Amino acid sequence: MKKARIAVLILCSLLTGVFFFPSATVTGKSNTNATSELDTTLSMDFDGEKVKVSLRFSRELSEAEIAYYRLKGIDFGDSIQRIGSVYLAEVSKEALQLLQEDPLFVVAEPQRDKKHYVSPRDVSMQDCYADVAWQMKDLFGRNLTGEGLLIADLDTGIQWRHPDFFYADGGNFSYFETQPFTPPWTFDNGTDGIDLNNNSAIESNETLYTRDINKNGSFEADIDWVWLDNGSSLGVIDDGDTFFVVNDTDGDNALSGVDELIALKTPKTKYIVHENAQSNIQVWEKGVNLTSSTFYDTDGHGTAVAGILNGGQLGYRKYVGVAPDAEVMAINIFGNDGLTVEEGLIWARDHGADIILVEVGSWTYEFLDGSSNVEQMIDVLTASGIPVIVPAGNLYGAGRHALRSIIAGTQISTRFNVPSSIGATEVYLTILSDKLVNSAQVNITEPTSSGTITHQLTFGMGYNSWITAVQTSNITIDTFIANSTRAGNHMIAIDISGTIKDTSYWSVDIFDTHNAQLHFYISDDASGWSGGAAWHGSDGVNDQYTITWPSTADMAISVASYHTRNIWAPSGTIASYS
Numbered sequence: 001m002k003k004a005r006i007a008v009l010i011l012c013s014l015l016t017g018v019f020f021f022p023s024a025t026v027t028g029k030s031n032t033n034a035t036s037e038l039d040t041t042l043s044m045d046f047d048g049e050k051v052k053v054s055l056r057f058s059r060e061l062s063e064a065e066i067a068y069y070r071l072k073g074i075d076f077g078d079s080i081q082r083i084g085s086v087y088l089a090e091v092s093k094e095a096l097q098l099l100q101e102d103p104l105f106v107v108a109e110p111q112r113d114k115k116h117y118v119s120p121r122d123v124s125m126q127d128c129y130a131d132v133a134w135q136m137k138d139l140f141g142r143n144l145t146g147e148g149l150l151i152a153d154l155d156t157g158i159q160w161r162h163p164d165f166f167y168a169d170g171g172n173f174s175y176f177e178t179q180p181f182t183p184p185w186t187f188d189n190g191t192d193g194i195d196l197n198n199n200s201a202i203e204s205n206e207t208l209y210t211r212d213i214n215k216n217g218s219f220e221a222d223i224d225w226v227w228l229d230n231g232s233s234l235g236v237i238d239d240g241d242t243f244f245v246v247n248d249t250d251g252d253n254a255l256s257g258v259d260e261l262i263a264l265k266t267p268k269t270k271y272i273v274h275e276n277a278q279s280n281i282q283v284w285e286k287g288v289n290l291t292s293s294t295f296y297d298t299d300g301h302g303t304a305v306a307g308i309l310n311g312g313q314l315g316y317r318k319y320v321g322v323a324p325d326a327e328v329m330a331i332n333i334f335g336n337d338g339l340t341v342e343e344g345l346i347w348a349r350d351h352g353a354d355i356i357l358v359e360v361g362s363w364t365y366e367f368l369d370g371s372s373n374v375e376q377m378i379d380v381l382t383a384s385g386i387p388v389i390v391p392a393g394n395l396y397g398a399g400r401h402a403l404r405s406i407i408a409g410t411q412i413s414t415r416f417n418v419p420s421s422i423g424a425t426e427v428y429l430t431i432l433s434d435k436l437v438n439s440a441q442v443n444i445t446e447p448t449s450s451g452t453i454t455h456q457l458t459f460g461m462g463y464n465s466w467i468t469a470v471q472t473s474n475i476t477i478d479t480f481i482a483n484s485t486r487a488g489n490h491m492i493a494i495d496i497s498g499t500i501k502d503t504s505y506w507s508v509d510i511f512d513t514h515n516a517q518l519h520f521y522i523s524d525d526a527s528g529w530s531g532g533a534a535w536h537g538s539d540g541v542n543d544q545y546t547i548t549w550p551s552t553a554d555m556a557i558s559v560a561s562y563h564t565r566n567i568w569a570p571s572g573t574i575a576s577y578s
Helices: 063-071 093-099 301-310 341-350 373-383
Strands: 051-057 086-091 105-110 150-155 208-211 225-228 242-247 260-263 269-275 281-285 327-332 355-358 388-391 401-406 410-417 426-433 441-448 451-456 467-471 475-483 490-498 506-512 516-524 557-559
Touching: 051 373, 086 093, 086 341, 086 373, 093 105, 150 301, 150 341, 301 327, 327 341, 341 355, 341 373, 373 388, 401 410, 410 516, 426 506, 441 490, 451 467, 506 516
Parallel strands: 150 327, 150 355, 269 327, 355 388, 388 557
Antiparallel strands: 051 086, 051 105, 208 225, 225 242, 242 260, 269 281, 401 516, 410 506, 426 490, 426 516, 441 451, 441 506, 467 475, 475 490
16 A cells, blocks of 8 residues: 655664564565665655655744745645644655754654544543532632533534534423313324414424434433424424423423423534545534534544533433533544544644543554654643543453563564454554664564465664565565654554455564563554454453553543443443453
């Protein structure tokens, strides 16, 4: 597959060439580009003339310095997009080479590849005593229900027309009994309604219906919905219909003659943000063009998370989000129409977010040490007073991490399997070492129908500086090695694509001249948090060190997943996968 290839430009130390150990059956390519240090001009393959990157400098740049860099070919766009000293830009290979010698420059990273994003499981939230907080007051005398707060949710977007995402501010109404003298004088679904024109009769566009959410055959005022069929399709919910909550004055959780209906009117969604077909940021804004939005949350994860954030109407509904009076800006960061995480963080900050939730996790080709530009951006935002909350991830029990120690002068083999049933065509291996990996000798052992083949690996030098180390009729193996900008963390990155056989275990075999601690991470292109590629249970599988990027930012508020309903486990207990 084609990759946008760009290297980390400032390096912690010099790396020497990569050496290899012999094996019985070997395929591979010699690395004619290997040099004594990580040269960022090597093995960089740009898709087109420029690539989208984040550039970190040692401090914020002055206008004169920005103008200077523009002259050198750094395209910052029409307006500067930055958080702290991290700037978004598009650059050419030549511009990167010029930056390499610049004394203010720290590191360049490609804006994150969305194919490695995974949405955290959304069935639970922290058991945080929100009902107690709702009774407390802020400095303005308001209950702590989220009133006045704007929450940015970087996720898959939102289905903003769902009735949970409206305020109950559309006025009070009494429903009209079409048969007032027929006991038991209760609501008749599809017959009774609201007499909007005061003619003592219910017409088709005044008819009330209920939506049986839990499908138990009876109307429950705090769970089911009442809606007025005043849209374009009679008897069918459409965009023009009005929803209501029930002011259950007699406390019977039903709709009876003494109860009032309160119309839902104002959306809780302030912005929906995504990328349009022209790769420009498209914004749908409340009071401007939200009702014309063509965006739809086809995944559903963002909508579910928004329900946890600010869904429901406090005092009327059984299931209510932790901040039901807050507004939300739904920023899509997934799929072809998603922003990058970097773009989403900047957009949220620039448009007034009080709190930012980043609903993504990744453990593929990440140092997991707080050093990436995204993690640095999160630190700056939190320090500036905008808390950034990130799920810790759902890797527990998935076999995606193994922890092993290697003794200098010895070899360890770590086995992994990719079930053929999932249909994976690509496997991603990330190995983090507390020692330099420049002298490591690495092989991949591939299972075949008749035995195994061992492939010697060569490596591109620098983060995301991929080279093709192995090319056969069945598989391609691309690789790079890199150093974190923080001391004591070094990466071996391996991408295996093609026909992934599971006749027996694969293995990654490492011979090193250092005593080192190695963290092995694995993922694939066909599964999410679990159920796919995994390390062999006897080869150091370990559920520690499984907090995922970007929750590994120093100042991120990293949150585990807790059960809030007694479905799989008692409410308040930590989820088994968290």
